[in-house]
Amino acid sequence: MTHAIDIRGLHYRAGRSFEIPSLDLRVPTGAIYGFLGPNGSGKTTTIRLVLGLLRPRAGDIRVLDRPMPRQAADVLARVGYVPEQPHLDPTLTVREAMRFQAAFYPTWDHAWAEELLVAFELDERRLFGKLSKGQKGKLMMLLALAQRPELLVLDEPTDGLDPVVRRDMLAALIDYVSEGGATVFISSHLVHELERMCDWIGVMDQGRLVTELPMERFKNGIKRLVVSGAPPAVAAPFSLLSRERNGAATETWLVRGWEPEMHAFFDSVGASLQRVIDLDLEDGFVELLRTFRTLPPRPEEVR
Amino acid sequence: MFDHIDPRSPTPLYAQLASRLRLAVAAGELRPGEALPSVRRLAAQLRVNPATVVQAYRDLEHEGFLEMRQGAGTFVRDVPTGRRTSERIRQATVLVRQLIADAGRLGVSLDELHSAILEEMGAKAS
Amino acid sequence: MFRVVLYAQWKWSRLVVTLGTIAAFILPALSVQGASRDVGSPLKAGELLSLVQSWGVLYPVLAAALGLLVAIATWAPDHRGRHVHALSLPLPRWRYVLLRFGAGVVLLAAPAVALLAGAVLATHLAAIPPGLEGYPVALTIRFALAVLVAYAVFFAISAGTTRTAGAILTVIGGLILVQVLASAADVHLDLLTPVQSILLNWPGPLAIFTGRWMLIDV
């Protein structure tokens, strides 16, 4: 199974408000796939479609090599899900919530669940409703991990949590992934966290997938060039996202698909490349979105 | 040892990790034969992708600093002292090259740079 | 799996079920008070029948209340979490609904059994004049069916999203509105009685509730 999640030509619409016209998204097995996108870009909807909570109008979704939502029941047994809003029943205590969840997942690992309970310092007798936001997050992660899933779908699991809680949760996640080779599909706004962990990045905006690249190619692919003496129109080997003049002498170009050997191009057009500025994931993401919204969408050269 | 791993820097994490390890071995922080943390534990500790740690360990194994014994873990190899000094010199040249590039950007001439270095070293020596 | 669903449901509705069970046990005894053997002059048949009948009206009320409250307790957490948790569980939706329903029915068995015990005890203790007889089992069967039907009705309504519940209420509201308008414009149009007769007479759903609930009868 090459891809844990394989979405082809997905079309979904909820009333008039929001629509995913057509989405192609593929998460390689064993990868830690970061799913970036501004609020309201359809991340949570996509995740719910992947989990079979929502039914698409058209398109083909295969999760763990099974069609969804037709075989949702079997697939969900092997998927750990941490939703954006904790959805457990507030009147159950932590222990009861664990016992409840354990009954539904054949691969539940009781020993490890207890380990995580201690690691996360959760009081098993407290009601779920009375837990703090961080504790709830940790419990949701515990429940998702303890079932030893093949695929973890995490919808902004650590957003709004304090660094200590985040550290514990992500450490447990990485620990599990590195042990079993599970696939992680994680959406988050904490870009630098994704930067550390993810080896794949998918960016979504306004219901469309902007790009989907390995982390290295995504980060190295986007550069800011300080150029002087360049002619107005230029046909470059890379895709020029934007050109801004700063001061008389130099311009700043934002480019994508940059390769080091492209220095020669500037000599050929009689311009001089002064500096190549690297962007971190956050800048790259922001710039990408900014330009993506201005440029008309055109088929991306993917992978 | 791995405290200032910076995911935002352009150099990939595995490279940063590898250079930290190389430095540690060179500087003698990691003595020969010492065991390194397992991939799983280091990845969890640093919250980085396990593949990053594996790649760093493999690069260093390739360069002869470490050896990965199947099932037993990863250990520091006995690196001849000459190798360690040449590594240190290499690190120094990298630092200097970075220094010169920055100075150029700031418009500081080489002589000024040279005299500043001597002065700093002089203060250190006395 | 059923055990945990049952436990969770018990935790939500244990107050309602315990109160219901106690009420179901003492109701028969209440309905024959004053007719017990040791009281001086035992009640005459006529008085006993009217006493039993007046208390009898509480059985359908208890049944409906139990059905309603347990059904609400069943779906409340799901509604609060907007069904995401339920849908993310690895079992088909119909099995989940079946588990929920089954758990509710098991919980509602308690009041029914309590009623049987109470009724048998009451008919045993009461001095029943000749010609009258106690019907504890028949009454319990009827009560159990009433609780089941009530539970099922409210289960269906509260299982639906607020939209479906809204739809049902608008239909009912519409009917009443049309009826009021019709009678205001004195158009001879009677909607409510046919609807009522469909619902309340056999084989309508609510027919089990109508009629006399007699622990002791001719």
Added chain:
Amino acid sequence: MSRRALNLFFMAALVLPRALVGQHADLVRTRADSLLREWQQASVLAAVQDSLRHAADIAGRDTVRAGALTILVNPSPLPIAPAAAKAWSEIEQFFGPAAQWLARQPLVIQALDPDTTVPANPGDALQIYWDLNQRELTRVLLGFADLSGADPAVRDWLGGPVLPGLDSDQRRAQVYVALVTAPSQAVRRCFADDRAACRDALSLGPTTSDLLTRWYGPDERRDLATLRYAGFLDKGVRAREFRSCAAGSDSACLDLLESLPPGSLERPLDYAARFSLLETAVALGGTRTFERLFATAPGPMGARLAAAAQVSEDSLLARWRSDVVTARPKPVPIPPWAIWVALGWTVAFMTCGLGSSRWRVS
């Protein structure tokens, strides 16, 4: 002004002065005399008016005969002929030859258009809308086939009209309930198969002085006196006796009840019970029962009915009691198939719960 209204006026005029009995007795007497003269004159006028209306009713109607049943009805879409025939067959089957008496009592029907007319002054004619179907019309006709005139004694014993027996099973079930619940020791003993008690309860024997004590036990008598007839008894000279009866003295209660005007004390069983006995007599005696009954000499009804049914009074009562006991109404009114209907609805509503939000995470 119809005769009834006239009577009321006269009664009021008489009763009112009695309240002033303490003052000017002679004034009251002259007043009463003048009223008497006025009343005689008015009643002559009323009689004349009635005969006039009666004549008007007859004119313009056609007569329909079925056996002894003669019906005068104005032309209308009412299915009068078939209904009358059906009614007559039932009447004859129940009353036998005695039904011929009905010929003397023609029934005048004023058929009305249900959409337009509102029944105006009732007069003597039976006013019915002509949208009745044949079955309903037959029941109406049967409702008026009253043979009380043939033997007033039977009517008095029954305490209601002598009509052909309809829905006898339903009536017997009603009688069973009465037998079990009536607050009277005679009825309870009759239920426990004591023939003599049944005779008393159905007031078949002569009204002897101790009948009251046989009908009702001591506490039942007290309830009757202090609750049922309190309105009549707790007044004037008997108030003291009423209080002692309420306090529990049985003899006081007995005197009170005996002081009630004859026939006003309610009998332990009702019209339905006595009529079911009549039906049993017909069942035993066959179609000529009523003929023989009307022919028997006046006396206690028990003997007359037994003679009419040509059986001993004892076996008549035994048969009547067993008929009533077997007609015991079903206890809890849910038929067995109702259980499956209820379960069916339960499953139906449960499956409704399915479609809730399978695909719409609200």
